[in-house]
Amino acid sequence: MSVIIIGAGHAAGQLAASLRMEGYDGSIRIIGDEPYPPYQRPPLSKQLLSGDMELEQVYLKPDEFYETNNVELTLGKSVASIDRGAKTVTLDDGETVSYEKLALTTGARVRKLSIPGSDLDGIFYVRAIDDTLGLRDRFAPGKKLVVVGGGYIGLEVAAAARKQGMNVTVLEMADRVMNRVVAPEVSAFYEKAHRDHGVTIVTDVLVSGFTGDTSVTAVTCADGSSYEADLAVVGVGVIPNTELAEAAGLACSNGIVVDDMARTEDPDVVSAGDCTNHPNGVYGINLRLESVQNAVDQAKAAAKAICGKPETYSAVPWFWSDQYDIKLQIVGLSQGYDQAVVRGNPDDSEFSVFYLREGTLLAVDAINSPREYMMGRKLITDHAKPDPAKIADTSVSVKELV
Amino acid sequence: MAKITYVQPDGTKNEVEVPNGQSVKDGAVNNLVPGILAECGGACACATCQVYVDAAWFETVGPADGVEKDMLDFAFDPQETSRLSCQVDVTDALDGLVVHVPEEQ
Structure with missing residues (x-):
């Protein structure tokens, strides 16, 4: 038996661990395009960014775990294609690997702005370890940071940057921060908390461009206003990575479509994490979740499905955010x-x-x-x-x- | 470094060496000890890493307080010696520690 896991995020790490806990004794290989073993993303906009956590502490498991449990990590390489008929995947370096069961834990990528100046140096997104380390390196007391987007990521970055003494402005397009996920009372509380910590919060403002020669020096808005910036961070959501699945002919609709046991329409392919669109029995709807809870619980279901012990995944989703x-x-x-x-x-x-x-x-x-x-x-x-x-x-x- | 014994509800024991600086939760999840889920990764956000500290060790480990105590109050079958294992940091003083894993999280 062999399981190939494409993507090396939280769901991938959990899936490998759960397979071994279920007693699966075939080979397991995780293929990821980042140079790091599976790691936790929540600290990227929190403790890793504020300097309160070391790199190794964000790894999901220590290196020995993979050795001890015979989980092969292929890092820094991406998968070019999947051939479900031949049951193989081909890597970007040309290597072709066959599988008996395939797990797609491809996650999501940041939505990038495509507006004037958006390619300038000094504009960051926060999704991967390298993003956070690159950004943290450029933090210095008194420097001006403009955050585009007042969602979880933007506000957590603002809090971490204030901790480093940065001068921070958050620009939010809606009339309040976190408007997509919380009631007005909660938005008002967070706006006040950030202002009390010295952050400037501007709502109802649409960012229209970045200015600067080689590096960003200001963020400009549709209403003509402009905010000086030494650095900018953009946090305006993510897009599920479904291209590989789509090219392989698997159904995708705002995510890779799976059932409530993490199974795709192909009996040999499961999928888990931010990349899936799945039914939730508690609410009776299909949805895509961007959360650790979903990555972990769905990966466990995927492991059970691979081991021939399918079990329904139906959980109340939960999330958390630490700011100050x-x-x-x-x-x-x-x-x-x-x-x-x-x-x-x-x-x-x-x-x-x-x-x-x-x-x-x-x-x-x-x-x-x-x-x-x-x-x-x-x-x-x-x-x-x-x-x-x-x-x-x-x-x-x-x-x-x- | 501390040797920690995790006792399952059926009496099965897992003995694990855990380096200082890691948590009692880390010792479990890094060694595939069943029953300690720790879904949030140690942020004290999910209450899925409850353990019952063995009575002989409770004084050394100490009780939960603050957020941890409030979370535990609503966890599965909390007891006097319950702790969230992500909040218990390993030191040499915990060498020999015994914790019991609950039936569920």
Whole structure:
């Protein structure tokens, strides 16, 4: 038996570990185009960028793990094509490798801006270790950083840069930061927190170009405004890497289409992580998730499918974000909510928002409120209908909401 | 460096040498010890790395506090000696440590 895993991200590392834990004893080879073994991406915009974590600490497993468990790493090489009929993959250096089972953990890549000046030096994206190390090298106290995009990545970069004494401005196209994922109360809290830490936040502003000779010196906007910059970071979302799968004739629609056991339409091909479009049983929808939780849980399902012990993957998604000393924990998907109930007071830097639809709890955003986060997870799994009046009343224990 | 024993619910034991500076969670996930999921990678964000510290070791390890304590309160079947293993850093003082893995996370 042999398993080839294309892509060497979080899902790939988990998949290899899970295969061995399931007792799979054939060969496992991970092929990745970055020079690093599978690693965790969350620290790239947090502790690795702020200098609070060393490179080796972001690796998912130590080097010995791969040796001990006989997992072959082929790094710094990409796959050029997949031939599902012959059950082979061809690498960019011409090597052809056959597989019995194939796992696509190709992840996602950043959406790049294509506007005047977007090729200038000093403009960074944050997706890979090299991005973060390159950016961190250019950080220096007093330098001006302009962040394009007020989502998780942009705001985490802003917080890490402030920690290094940078002068930071965040430009957000919508009328509030993190508008795609959180309620207005949470956006307002984060805008205030960043301003309190000395970050300039500008909303309702559309970036139209970068100026500079060879290196960026300013970011210009459609309304004619301009922001001086020694460095710029762009965080405007990602695109799933589906090209290999598409070229191999696998169904793709905003991600590689898999079932709830991480299986593609080809019985010998599974897929996991940011690159998949999959059904979620909790919400009864198909979706693509960009998260560690999904990478890990779906990779476990993929390993079970390969081992002939398929098991349904249906989990409540969860996410987290660390900015300054504020821990945001999100559980569930709030899209489509018709009521948002705030519990606690944002002025205390400790509050949560419960999102309901027709009374059923969809999601909880918990700011420095791990109890609400943990309870929310249980309630969402149970499709509970907590009483909004009790949610809003902090004298009622979070355990007594239903 | 500390030798740590992870005891599974069925009594199976995994003995692992864990370098100083790593966490009790790292010792488990780097050596494929089952039952400690640690999905968030040690950010104290998921509560899937709970262990019950053996009673003989609890005083040395110490209790959880703050975020960890709040998370544990809602984890699977928390007990007096529960800790999130990602928050327990390994030192020579923990050589011989015994922790018990819960039935679920």
